[in-house]
Amino acid sequence: xxxxxxxxxxxxxxxxxxxxxxxxxxxxxxxxxxxxxxxxxxxxxxxxxxxxxxxxxxxxxxxxxxxxxxxxxxxxxxxxxxxxxxxxxxxxxxxxxxxxxxxxxxxxxxxxxxxxxxxxxxxxxxxxxxxxxxxxxxxxxxxxxxxxxxxxxxxxxxxxxxxxxxxxxxxxxxxxxxxxxxxxxxxxxxxxxxxxxxxxxxxxxxxxxxxxxxxxxxxxxxxxxxxxxxxxxxxxxxxxxxxxxxxxxxxxxxxxxxxxxxxxxxxxxxxxxxxxxxxxxxxxxxxxxxxxxxxxxxxxxxxxxxxxxxxxxxxxxxxxxxxxxxxxxxxxxxxxxxxxxxxxxxxxxxxxxxxxxxxxxxxxxxxxxxxxxxxxxxxxxxxxxxxxxxxxxxxxxxxxxxxxxxxxxxxxxxxxxxx
Amino acid sequence: xxxxxxxxxxxxxxxxxxxxxxxxxxxxxxxxxxxxxxxxxxxxxxxxxxxxxxxxxxxxxxxxxxxxxxxxxxxxxxxxxxxxxxxxxxxxxxxxxxxxxxxxxxxxxxxxxxxxxxxxxxxxxxxxxxxxxxxxxxxxxxxxxxxxxxxxxxxxxxxxxxxxxxxxxxxxxxxxxxxxxxxxxxxxxxxxxxxxxxxxxxxxxxxxxxxxxxxxxxxxxxxxxxxxxxxxxxxxxxxxxxxxxxxxxxxxxxxxxxxxxxxxxxxxxxxxxxxxxxxxxxxxxxxxxxxxxxxxxxxxxxxxxxxxxxxxxxxxxxxxxxxxxxxxxxxxxxxxxx
Numbered sequence: 001x002x003x004x005x006x007x008x009x010x011x012x013x014x015x016x017x018x019x020x021x022x023x024x025x026x027x028x029x030x031x032x033x034x035x036x037x038x039x040x041x042x043x044x045x046x047x048x049x050x051x052x053x054x055x056x057x058x059x060x061x062x063x064x065x066x067x068x069x070x071x072x073x074x075x076x077x078x079x080x081x082x083x084x085x086x087x088x089x090x091x092x093x094x095x096x097x098x099x100x101x102x103x104x105x106x107x108x109x110x111x112x113x114x115x116x117x118x119x120x121x122x123x124x125x126x127x128x129x130x131x132x133x134x135x136x137x138x139x140x141x142x143x144x145x146x147x148x149x150x151x152x153x154x155x156x157x158x159x160x161x162x163x164x165x166x167x168x169x170x171x172x173x174x175x176x177x178x179x180x181x182x183x184x185x186x187x188x189x190x191x192x193x194x195x196x197x198x199x200x201x202x203x204x205x206x207x208x209x210x211x212x213x214x215x216x217x218x219x220x221x222x223x224x225x226x227x228x229x230x231x232x233x234x235x236x237x238x239x240x241x242x243x244x245x246x247x248x249x250x251x252x253x254x255x256x257x258x259x260x261x262x263x264x265x266x267x268x269x270x271x272x273x274x275x276x277x278x279x280x281x282x283x284x285x286x287x288x289x290x291x292x293x294x295x296x297x298x299x300x301x302x303x304x305x306x307x308x309x310x311x312x313x314x315x316x317x318x319x320x321x322x323x324x325x326x327x328x329x330x331x332x333x334x335x336x337x338x339x340x341x342x343x344x345x346x347x348x349x350x351x352x353x354x355x356x357x358x359x360x361x362x363x364x365x366x367x368x369x370x371x372x373x374x375x376x377x378x379x380x381x382x383x384x385x386x387x388x389x390x391x392x393x394x395x396x397x398x399x400x401x402x403x404x405x406x407x408x409x410x411x412x413x414x415x416x417x418x419x
Numbered sequence: 420x421x422x423x424x425x426x427x428x429x430x431x432x433x434x435x436x437x438x439x440x441x442x443x444x445x446x447x448x449x450x451x452x453x454x455x456x457x458x459x460x461x462x463x464x465x466x467x468x469x470x471x472x473x474x475x476x477x478x479x480x481x482x483x484x485x486x487x488x489x490x491x492x493x494x495x496x497x498x499x500x501x502x503x504x505x506x507x508x509x510x511x512x513x514x515x516x517x518x519x520x521x522x523x524x525x526x527x528x529x530x531x532x533x534x535x536x537x538x539x540x541x542x543x544x545x546x547x548x549x550x551x552x553x554x555x556x557x558x559x560x561x562x563x564x565x566x567x568x569x570x571x572x573x574x575x576x577x578x579x580x581x582x583x584x585x586x587x588x589x590x591x592x593x594x595x596x597x598x599x600x601x602x603x604x605x606x607x608x609x610x611x612x613x614x615x616x617x618x619x620x621x622x623x624x625x626x627x628x629x630x631x632x633x634x635x636x637x638x639x640x641x642x643x644x645x646x647x648x649x650x651x652x653x654x655x656x657x658x659x660x661x662x663x664x665x666x667x668x669x670x671x672x673x674x675x676x677x678x679x680x681x682x683x684x685x686x687x688x689x690x691x692x693x694x695x696x697x698x699x700x701x702x703x704x705x706x707x708x709x710x711x712x713x714x715x716x717x718x719x720x721x722x723x724x725x726x727x728x729x730x731x732x733x734x735x736x737x738x739x740x741x742x743x744x745x746x747x748x749x750x751x752x753x754x755x756x757x
Contacts, residue, residue, distance in 0.1 A: 055510065055650070056532055069578055070574050070575060071577075071578045071581075071590050073589050073590050073591065080582075081578035081579070081582060082582075150601075153601070153602060153607045154605060158606040158607075160551075160552075160606065181605060181607050274563075275564060275609045276563075276564060276589065278562070285607065363592075366591055366592040366594075366598075368592060372592065376570065377570060377592075379503075380506070380569075380570035381526075381575065382530075383527075385507060
């Protein structure tokens with residue numbers, strides 16, 4: 001037992017004081033509890049190892065370098081059945097991230113709209129939004145996923161229906177978009193003077209065209225903000241706000257257009273060929289069903305958070321803003337929302353985390369996320385339950401902690417600065 | 420003092436948890452029933468009937484096993500397992516035996532630490548497609564969307580087959596046969612691939628079986644059989660010899676109906692040994708002398724079970740083919756009972 005080393009050590013220290021003396025008792029209890037906890041963990045680990053040993057199994061991660069031998073339909077990086085299990089896991093991880101990012105974005109948009117509309121003075125609109133929230137958040141998300149999938153499979157036409165003289169289905173938007181019961185095909189961006197791919201450690205390639213476009217776009221936005229700031233300075237000095245919006249829009253829009261022109265941008269349309277459409281971007285049923293179900297489900301919760309956040313801002317704030325002559329739109333964006341955000345952000349983080357974790361239900365519709373590859377097929381083909389589940393837990397932990405770190409940083413920026 | 424007792428208690432618990440590997444037969448006898456892992460629903464092999472009672476080719480093997488141990492074919496608890504959950508269920512002891520159209524492979528036998536006790540169905544992977552697509556051969560499947568049960572050997576065979584033939588495909592991974600049917604019947608996939616017996620079973624349950632064709636290619640060997648955990652040879656022996664007993668019974672003409680009368684009347688020493696009127700074979704395996712009699716009386720011999728569930732007279736209409744006795748040109752060959 002440690003004795004507190006300090007200035008005011010009692011003149012005589014007896015062992016019994018650890019229990020009887022108020023100054024030490026809490027420390028004694030905490031130490032014992034800590035040791036007990038460590039013993040429990042140690043026991044769990046040794047028990048696991050012992051039982052694995054009894055089964056003749058060991059803990060070994062070398063299976064990650066073996067060829068996976070299975071195919072994955074949706075892959076954001078190069079992958080085939082000769083690639084390693086590790087690569088299969090990364091393909092799955094990227095699919096998880098894709099549906100999480102798409103889901104969080106759509107859920108936020110839908111959630112904010114529904115949340116604001118629920119406060120509407122229009123009785124019908126407010127009630128409709130209430131129905132939406134209650135229906136979506138009171139049915140398990142797994143059912144929503146399966147339901148959306150069943151709708152997509154059951155109602156949309158088969159690729160075969162698009163064929164022949166008397167086709168029963170046709171493509172939309174001037175033969176550019178095909179809705180089938182296997183997914184949606186939309187035109188894809190193609191570059192005739194493409195700059196090729198940038199290889200990252202030989203692991204995967206990043207399109208240089210895309211990087212260039214993003215760079216030009218961000219540079220444009222940066223320049224536009226500089227212009228805006230200068231205009232504000234002029235306003236504070238002279239009281240007149242110079243008209244800069246045409247220049248700012250031009251700064252953002254024109255450079256990417258020039259780049260697109262030089263790269264020879266054109267659209268690749270999907271065409272029915274053999275069994276399926278080919279060309280174009282193929283959004284699989286499984287992705288769409290999972291994305292929509294997760295988004296609409298989580299949006300119901302976000303709507304409630306937004307409503308709570310807005311309601312929590314005192315009515316006096318609105319009245320004060322109105323009395324200063326600020327218009328309702330500006331009142332919302334300049335007065336109410338900044339204050340509401342402080343309340344909205346923290347619970348919003350946990351909704352984003354929920355959505356990300358709920359995406360592990362993907363296998364219900366055959367979407368190959370990291371649970372489907374690493375925690376599904378790889379686990380099954382290699383029989384390494386402990387190792388794969390541990391890795392899987394690490395993956396989700398990593399994603400969740402990253403999401404929460406980013407949002408906490410944002411929360412720190414918008415929260416009330418107290419001095 | 421308190422700490423010491425905590426350590427002591429923890430050690431005791433740890434030790435007892437570490438030594439939980441016991442003889443499966445004793446556990447089963449203590450429970451009063453066996454736990455058998457079967458398919459979540461594949462008509463003919465394992466599916467609940469109209470009364471909710473499990474029925475099928477694999478189910479009857481479990482019933483024979485239960486009858487051999489308890490004399491009661493109903494002393495079984497069936498656990499539906501998916502392609503993904505089956506091995507974990509067996510390894511963790513949730514089930515005692517797995518009879519779920521499971522292919523015997525090297526890595527499952529050696530690396531996953533299971534013991535396959537025999538082969539009750541010689542199968543091969545095939546493709547089923549919609550007749551209206553006008554496909555006659557699997558080599559015409561380039562670019563097709565293929566529904567496949569995830570966590571199976573068929574998933575790996577499929578990848579190998581298309582790769583070896585330089586064709587591309589779009590896999591649609593699916594958890595259970597029921598979901599596969601839904602997607603395949605709605606033509607969300609062009610092709611459904613699994614063992615040919617499974618294809619026949621799925622086809623039999625379609626609204627219009629004639630609108631579906633099974634392509635001629637067989638792209639793999641799929642020897643299906645029951646399996647148990649590594650490390651309990653007595654239990655594996657029981658599971659193996661119940662299967663063998665059913666096959667020997669067919670060979671010797673012992674049926675569900677005549678088993679009891681043959682017991683008294685037979686002149687064939689092997690039949691007498693099998694039915695327990697000669698020798699101490701029951702005691703050797705740890706069961707009663709008439710264990711094989713009970714197993715055969717439960718649901719009949721191998722041929723009877725086959726004909727009842729998947730044979731030519733059923734909706735699934737599978738021919739015996741490789742699954743005929745070796746004496747009739749098939750591959751079924753049980754070691755001698757002596």
